[in-house]
Amino acid sequence: MERGANQDHVFYRNPRKFYPTVSHGQGIYLYDTDGNRYIDGSGGAAVVGIGHGVGEITQAMIRQAEKVSFSHGSQFTSEAAIAFADRIVSLAPEGLSKVYFLSGGSEAIETAVKMARQYQVDRGKPEKYKVISRWTSYHGNTLGALALSGHTGRRRNYIPLIQHTPHIVSAYCYRCPFDLNPETCALECAEDLERTILYEGPHSVSAFLAEPIVGATAGALVPRDGYFQKIREICDRHDVLLIVDEVMTGIGRTGKNFGIDHWETIPDLIVAAKGLASGYNPVYCVISTEEIHRTIKEASGAFVHGHTYSQNPLSCAIGLAVLSYIDENQLIPRCAQMGRYLLDRLQILTKRKIVGDVRGRGLFAGVEYVRDKETKEPFDPGGKVNALIGSTAFQKGLIIYPGGGGADGIRGDHSLLAPPFIITENQIDELVRILDETIEEVEGSIM
Numbered sequence: 024m025e026r027g028a029n030q031d032h033v034f035y036r037n038p039r040k041f042y043p044t045v046s047h048g049q050g051i052y053l054y055d056t057d058g059n060r061y062i063d064g065s066g067g068a069a070v071v072g073i074g075h076g077v078g079e080i081t082q083a084m085i086r087q088a089e090k091v092s093f094s095h096g097s098q099f100t101s102e103a104a105i106a107f108a109d110r111i112v113s114l115a116p117e118g119l120s121k122v123y124f125l126s127g128g129s130e131a132i133e134t135a136v137k138m139a140r141q142y143q144v145d146r147g148k149p150e151k152y153k154v155i156s157r158w159t160s161y162h163g164n165t166l167g168a169l170a171l172s173g174h175t176g177r178r179r180n181y182i183p184l185i186q187h188t189p190h191i192v193s194a195y196c197y198r199c200p201f202d203l204n205p206e207t208c209a210l211e212c213a214e215d216l217e218r219t220i221l222y223e224g225p226h227s228v229s230a231f232l233a234e235p236i237v238g239a240t241a242g243a244l245v246p247r248d249g250y251f252q253k254i255r256e257i258c259d260r261h262d263v264l265l266i267v268d269e270v271m272t273g274i275g276r277t278g279k280n281f282g283i284d285h286w287e288t289i290p291d292l293i294v295a296a297k298g299l300a301s302g303y304n305p306v307y308c309v310i311s312t313e314e315i316h317r318t319i320k321e322a323s324g325a326f327v328h329g330h331t332y333s334q335n336p337l338s339c340a341i342g343l344a345v346l347s348y349i350d351e352n353q354l355i356p357r358c359a360q361m362g363r364y365l366l367d368r369l370q371i372l373t374k375r376k377i378v379g380d381v382r383g384r385g386l387f388a389g390v391e392y393v394r395d396k397e398t399k400e401p402f403d404p405g406g407k408v409n410a411l412i413g414s415t416a417f418q419k420g421l422i423i424y425p426g427g428g429g430a431d432g433i434r435g436d437h438s439l440l441a442p443p444f445i446i447t448e449n450q451i452d453e454l455v456r457i458l459d460e461t462i463e464e465v466e467g468s469i470m
């Protein structure tokens with residue numbers, strides 16, 4: 024039975040919905056105060072990598088808090104920040120060697136955009152300011168990050184408040200914007216970047232921003248091999264920086280350190296986030312090339328930017344403990360291995376009438392739902408199919424991350440899966456069984 028909305032002083036995302044009270048977490052499970060157990064099949068929103076309740080992290084938290092929790096980034100550095108940055112650089116592609124710490128993904132995206140802009144000014148190209156991004160993308164909800172995001176539903180109310188920026192088509196093979204076959208296409212979706220740079224004027228374009236594997240807006244859209252290599256070539260040809268948004272995909276989630284590592288492409292800036300501290304603390308970062316850092320250092324001398332909690336010792340110590348734990352337990356190769364198992368098991372969902380596509384890389388997978396498999400016609404958004412599947416799974420003890428709008432900005436339904444890297448084969452079997460049961464039930468009620 025549906026329960027009424029919570030009646031307390033918290034301003035909830037959806038004030039009409041009932042939210043159970045979380046009690047504790049252990050491994051891949053979350054528990055509520057009524058004693059219900061949930062498989063955290065999406066790691067919240069692709070946040071939790073090492074699992075809940077890891078004692079080593081709590082110990083690291085306490086050790087740092089007993090020394091110092093906060094010092095301001097304009098006044099001190101800390102041993103924790105130095106060691107954490109060292110560790111991140113050791114995982115990053117060659118040439119990316121400086122780490123700017125932040126506390127949120129939207130904040131980190133805007134930091135990367137500003138860093139790119141200041142670099143252009145400092146190298147004597149002040150006319151370069153535009154940032155091109157893609158439709159069917161998500162880069163955050165603050166006004167600057169929302170302007171760059173390509174999700175119609177999330178942008179619609181706020182259009183009058185945001186700057187208009189150019190967007191290109193996404194690399195969405197299941198719904199190819201050019202109606203081409205990914206086996207034989209010439210990566211026309213990447214060529215759209217070149218066309219847009221030329222229309223906008225290469226002299227005015229500072230950077231191109233993209234998620235290596237799209238998460239929230241479409242459910243683990245993996246581009247065709249060669250896409251990012253081509254994007255890199257186009258950026259180089261027109262003197263445009265490449266910023267990759269690894270807020271969901273870094274670190275480790277796709278079975279490699281960063282999502283972009285699947286395509287041997289070296290970006291100029293990486294925004295990395297959720298997996299850095301696995302939910303134990305909000306710590307995000309922008310990783311820049313030596314060249315960007317050196318240019319800013321030698322020209323204007325300081326990056327005109329900053330946030331109060333950037334680089335605070337407590338967050339950095341927690342992030343460092345999480346990355347050490349990932350390394351000691353070899354969780355990134357495990358994520359790759361379990362990811363193959365998950366994707367294999369998820370194929371059974373394609374027997375369902377409403378499952379149009381199953382895709383992903385590592386423990387980052389998407390299931391797309393359609394009204395008609397032949398035509399790929401999406402459901403009417405009024406039916407809220409993705410939310411219905413999400414809430415039905417939740418009642419059955421499985422947390423997934425529902426999303427919509429992938430097909431044309433408004434229509435399109437999917438579920439995103441991103442379980443902790445420690446998940447076992449048996450637990451994956453249980454996850455898939457509950458999801459299959461959920462889809463069967465929802466299918467029966469709407470078709």
Ligand SMILES: Cc1ncc(COP(=O)(O)O)c(C=O)c1O
Pocket residue numbers: 068127128129130132161162163164234238239268269270271
């Ligand atoms: C790819 C991507 N970029 C940016 C963000 C924004 O991060 P935050 O919610 O921490 O502001 C998200 C959030 O889900 C995301 O998935």
